[in-house]
Amino acid sequence: MTDFTPLGRMLHEEHIRTLALMNALDTRTTGGPGKRPIDPADTDDRQLLEETVAAIDEEVNRHFGFEEAVLFPLIADRGAGDMTRLLAQEHAAITPLGRRLSEVVVKALESGFDGPGWSEFREVAQELVDRVTFHLQKEEMGIIQRLPLFFAPATDRRLADQYAEHRTG
Ligand SMILES: [Fe+2]
Ligand SMILES: [Fe+2]
Structure with missing residues (x-):
């Protein structure tokens, strides 16, 4: 078990x-279930769509925003700029994919998926799942587990408070 700051x-x-x-999206868009378009009239399907839109908003607007504006520059100052540059590039690839998926979902929540809409959703969802999963694994190892090396406890605590404020703001 890792001790988190x-x-x-x-x-x-x-x-x-x-x-x-991402796992839920992957399960619902590949294999057998992937052959059947998500039905906004179905409770589970609708919940997945709504959670997807909410999560993209949280991830992109708040989580990525804090990492890019506050966390990455501080970590770059401490000598890991190559890593944070790469992570920011991944954000730049993920953000438009998330936006596109949200647009498709918002439309589908109103009128359901037609054939091409479902194909597009699956295609974008798959790319998003792959990129986000890879990105988060990298951040867990490169940043989360190494936070005690980058920041003194008081600094970490201050950043946590700052992030709590950022999330509610
Ligand atoms: Fe990130
Ligand atoms: Fe992150």
């Missing part, structure tokens, strides 16, 4: 929630 715990918990959603 206060900031590490907050980011990690969001990563785990996002990974769980």
